[in-house]
Amino acid sequence: MIKRLSNSFPLRLTNLLFEIERAAAALPDGASLRRHIARARELLEDEMGMRYEDPIGEPYSETRTDVDASVAGTTAYDLVITETLKPIIRQIDAGHSMILQKGIVVASPRDLHR
Numbered sequence: 001m002i003k004r005l006s007n008s009f010p011l012r013l014t015n016l017l018f019e020i021e022r023a024a025a026a027l028p029d030g031a032s033l034r035r036h037i038a039r040a041r042e043l044l045e046d047e048m049g050m051r052y053e054d055p056i057g058e059p060y061s062e063t064r065t066d067v068d069a070s071v072a073g074t075t076a077y078d079l080v081i082t083e084t085l086k087p088i089i090r091q092i093d094a095g096h097s098m099i100l101q102k103g104i105v106v107a108s109p110r111d112l113h114r
Helices: 009-025 031-048
Strands: 050-053 067-071 079-086 088-093 096-101 103-109
Touching: 009 031, 009 050, 009 088, 009 096, 031 050, 067 079
Parallel strands: 067 103
Antiparallel strands: 050 088, 079 103, 088 096
16 A cells, blocks of 8 residues: 655755755765766656755845845855755746745855855
């Protein structure tokens, strides 16, 4: 008998895959593992229409709607995303994108990271 999946399963699986990908990036010889992760990402998108994004390095402003940020530092000017705690997860359907999970990030002033 096949167990019915919970509604949260796709998001939990996607978050886990993001964590595995981040850990694999830190491995000195993780090329093979990264290829398997890329295949899993393709499968996730092809079969479930879900895609995740790591916004690290992207500009951050308070008008951004796809992430919730903690701001490090004392200024809120010229911020960049310096850490991703949870990825942005989107549902893609017929070319349209809907956010299923906002990214959880840390943003810091750009001049601290040059």
